[in-house]
Amino acid sequence: xxxxxxxxxxxxxxxxxxxxxxxxxxxxxxxxxxxxxxxxxxxxxxxxxxxxxxxxxxxxxxxxxxxxxxxxxxxxxxxxxxxxxxxxxxxxxxxxxxxxxxxxxxxxxxxxxxxxxxxxxxxxxxxxxxxxxxxxxxxxxxxxxxxxxxxxxxxxxxxxxxxxxxxxxxxxxxxxxxxxxxxxxxxxxxxxxxxxxxxxxxxxxxxxxxxxxxxxxxxxxxxxxxxxxxxxxxxxxxxxxxxxxxxxxxxxxxxxxxxxxxxxxxxxxxxxxxxxxxxxxxxxxxxxxxxxxxxxxxxxxxxxxxxxxxxxxxxxxxxxxxxxxxxxxxxxxxxxxxxxxxxxxxxxxxxxxxxxxxxxxxxxxxxxxxxxxxxxxxxxxxxxxxxxxxxxxxxxxxxxxxxxxxxxxxxxxxxxxxxxxxxxxxxxxxxxxxxxxxxxxxxxx
Amino acid sequence: xxxxxxxxxxxxxxxxxxxxxxxxxxxxxxxxxxxxxxxxxxxxxxxxxxxxxxxxxxxxxxxxxxxxxxxxxxxxxxxxxxxxxxxxxxxxxxxxxxxxxxxxxxxxxxxxxxxxxxxxxxxxxxxxxxxxxxxxxxxxxxxxxxxxxxxxxxxxxxxxxxxxxxxxxxxxxxxxxxxxxxxxxxxxxxxxxxxxxxxxxxxxxxxxxxxxxxxxxxxxxxxxxxxxxxxxxxxxxxxxxxxxxxxxxxxxxxxxxxxxxxxxxxxxxxxxxxxxxxxxxxxxxxxxxxxxxxxxxxxxxxxxxxxxxxxxxxxxxxxxxxxxxxxxxxxxxxxxxxxxxxxxxxxxxxxxxxxxxxxxxxxxxxxxxxxxxxxxxxxxxxxxxxxxxxxxxxxxxxxxxxxxxxxxxxxxxxxxxxxxxxxxxxxxxxxxxxxxxxxxxxxxx
Numbered sequence: 001x002x003x004x005x006x007x008x009x010x011x012x013x014x015x016x017x018x019x020x021x022x023x024x025x026x027x028x029x030x031x032x033x034x035x036x037x038x039x040x041x042x043x044x045x046x047x048x049x050x051x052x053x054x055x056x057x058x059x060x061x062x063x064x065x066x067x068x069x070x071x072x073x074x075x076x077x078x079x080x081x082x083x084x085x086x087x088x089x090x091x092x093x094x095x096x097x098x099x100x101x102x103x104x105x106x107x108x109x110x111x112x113x114x115x116x117x118x119x120x121x122x123x124x125x126x127x128x129x130x131x132x133x134x135x136x137x138x139x140x141x142x143x144x145x146x147x148x149x150x151x152x153x154x155x156x157x158x159x160x161x162x163x164x165x166x167x168x169x170x171x172x173x174x175x176x177x178x179x180x181x182x183x184x185x186x187x188x189x190x191x192x193x194x195x196x197x198x199x200x201x202x203x204x205x206x207x208x209x210x211x212x213x214x215x216x217x218x219x220x221x222x223x224x225x226x227x228x229x230x231x232x233x234x235x236x237x238x239x240x241x242x243x244x245x246x247x248x249x250x251x252x253x254x255x256x257x258x259x260x261x262x263x264x265x266x267x268x269x270x271x272x273x274x275x276x277x278x279x280x281x282x283x284x285x286x287x288x289x290x291x292x293x294x295x296x297x298x299x300x301x302x303x304x305x306x307x308x309x310x311x312x313x314x315x316x317x318x319x320x321x322x323x324x325x326x327x328x329x330x331x332x333x334x335x336x337x338x339x340x341x342x343x344x345x346x347x348x349x350x351x352x353x354x355x356x357x358x359x360x361x362x363x364x365x366x367x368x369x370x371x372x373x374x375x376x377x378x379x380x381x382x383x384x385x386x387x388x389x390x391x392x393x394x395x396x397x398x399x400x401x402x403x404x405x406x407x408x409x410x411x412x413x414x415x416x417x418x419x420x421x422x423x424x425x426x427x428x429x430x431x432x433x434x435x436x437x438x439x440x441x442x443x444x445x
Numbered sequence: 446x447x448x449x450x451x452x453x454x455x456x457x458x459x460x461x462x463x464x465x466x467x468x469x470x471x472x473x474x475x476x477x478x479x480x481x482x483x484x485x486x487x488x489x490x491x492x493x494x495x496x497x498x499x500x501x502x503x504x505x506x507x508x509x510x511x512x513x514x515x516x517x518x519x520x521x522x523x524x525x526x527x528x529x530x531x532x533x534x535x536x537x538x539x540x541x542x543x544x545x546x547x548x549x550x551x552x553x554x555x556x557x558x559x560x561x562x563x564x565x566x567x568x569x570x571x572x573x574x575x576x577x578x579x580x581x582x583x584x585x586x587x588x589x590x591x592x593x594x595x596x597x598x599x600x601x602x603x604x605x606x607x608x609x610x611x612x613x614x615x616x617x618x619x620x621x622x623x624x625x626x627x628x629x630x631x632x633x634x635x636x637x638x639x640x641x642x643x644x645x646x647x648x649x650x651x652x653x654x655x656x657x658x659x660x661x662x663x664x665x666x667x668x669x670x671x672x673x674x675x676x677x678x679x680x681x682x683x684x685x686x687x688x689x690x691x692x693x694x695x696x697x698x699x700x701x702x703x704x705x706x707x708x709x710x711x712x713x714x715x716x717x718x719x720x721x722x723x724x725x726x727x728x729x730x731x732x733x734x735x736x737x738x739x740x741x742x743x744x745x746x747x748x749x750x751x752x753x754x755x756x757x758x759x760x761x762x763x764x765x766x767x768x769x770x771x772x773x774x775x776x777x778x779x780x781x782x783x784x785x786x787x788x789x790x791x792x793x794x795x796x797x798x799x800x801x802x803x804x805x806x807x808x809x810x811x812x813x814x815x816x817x818x819x820x821x822x823x824x825x826x827x828x829x830x831x832x833x834x835x836x837x838x839x840x841x842x843x844x845x846x847x848x849x850x851x852x853x854x855x856x857x858x859x860x861x862x863x864x865x866x867x868x869x870x871x872x873x874x875x876x877x878x879x880x881x882x883x884x885x886x887x888x889x890x
Contacts, residue, residue, distance in 0.1 A: 001479035004478075009477050013475070031450065032453075035519075035549065036551070056503040058503055085448050095840065096840075106481070108505050118479045128829075133808060140816070354472075379472060385574055
């Protein structure tokens, strides 16, 4: 877990600001949940590995001593807390509850590039509708975010859990083996068909099944280049439709993917959507469409999501449809940092002007000048101690503060203050009442 | 610990926005630290009660099993993490590091009004100077925050740890009994002098010592009304100076309080500062001036702070002076909520306009219109399903969305869309290219 020094925080706040602004334009509303949840709320929602990576909090005994067991845990993602909230506050929430949530989550994972034990997720989720409009809007929102941040080369990989299931059914894989087959297929890009075939043999799975799966996914599989994605999506959908024609839920799932792709034609996601029939997503709660964002220069994803129509029901007892998308703040920051994508407006200077302290007699006057400049909206640092002026100038320069104000007795007697421009080195006497305007002029001039 | 639904979050974000803006105008820079610290970082910094209230995180064994002991803990405040950061990054930080930090902290406390187990602190701290300019600037920043939020009736109680110590020394209280005497004195407002006297007797402390203390604090003690504070401060300082004339560190501490009061004359804190010689502050790390904010309608404080010149040294080995102030977000929100202090700009409506879905054939067109409005900066919700228009209007009205857009086939053929004003009930056909401007006109008109 890391500390974020001022320059880090300013970059984080810039990205979070863009994300929140786009999410709000899509009509999503802010939600915040506590860092700590009851441990039962979290266990059994993320699969076996997820359960193992949950940070558990020691129970506090009645006498203030520790009981040695855990009753609370740190939030592992923002989706399960949302499901709990939807179940808990159903009566207070609108029929179609669309929320965004930008908060940290914690996983007791081994850290790697862009992957930390504490990291921020930036989630949008829409509750209450099974319509593919939900998925299309979510993909569009995420595309808008990435484009506003300056990404042009991202891919939103798209698949459907029921397409995966149908594909394996049709290929003759027994349901009990679906999990391990998906783990092997997920590596297709990395270890190629022959590597996957070796894994099939090792796990005692029929090699012919792999041939059938490869025939279905075919040549149109996972396209990561930017050209002709819509055409490839259309070709792959036709191919999938034919291969799964005999499989009822599979056929319906292909129809959902077709609808998402068609609706996205009018949105910013259009050129970025790429069907990928090997995309599986790790979390166990997904039930329908699944997404993942890839960029060429990052091994992991910038985010992912999908439909999870059964998760709220695990808390409320009645099914409530839902779908969402989660952007990983840290990974976005890693790529933006490496590519130098931050605009100059993400500043590194902490103050527009520094007020120096001349001597003990004029400190109160210096604080009064600082107040006037702050009231005018400027960011004003005050050197805290009476010290040699040269040392104070040097300090301001070392911090890249462009202007320094000198409140001396002689100037004060004339109702003036000294204004030094550290960029040019020039110093002028300015009537105190005109000081803020003079600084603003020089800032913009 | 609580969930914050959208209206809650919007109010929280408004207050946090004001606080961060004021802190930035004072030249403070943002810092963020992880929620989780090594447990040794936290233990022994907050006094005995503090140690007991720290949430401890179960150690994860090598094999992924739990070891039953705790090596990590949830942050208890933002000051100790800052001290650790200053020690850890000393070389990267400026000589006078001024940071603000607005993050949650956790205490395994019994919840009460405005007091929760997870709550946000909004801290400013200035590192590297012993000058009373630091305290004056910090009190001014906090005053600016409260005034911008609409508070007029707050008091910044001011005292000094060394004044307390000197007062008890001069009164003849042995150093070992200082702690319990301060706890008793702290209740002077609640249980009056006779109640405190009973506690003195019960604890076997000399009753004459109380008389001497009351003589020092005298009639000018803790003033909570708004009139004549500067005059009372001056009277109390003179009285303290005389009473502690023979006590070297006490005399120096009175000098510091005089300087803080004098420097504050030019700041927004001027009319709010009130010396209170019984103010003690619970945390054990304070070494100099201490502050606490009181408002008439809250038993607890809105925030507090002080100077802690030894805390950084506990991590770095060398002394680094520091002082700061912490505002409690939740308590500010409680009082603002009860008094109805939130401005109308803190909205409760999630979208400026809702786009309806006419039928399956026009959904993609509806999404395209939504995109155009969002690109124009409007917050746009889309009804997710093709449904009766009346039902969609009703839904928008129930959510207080003022405008609804209808993308029907007939209008589409003419390059128009329907725009319904739900406030007046009127509906007009608007050229699609002029839609965003038409909505903006109606919003402001």
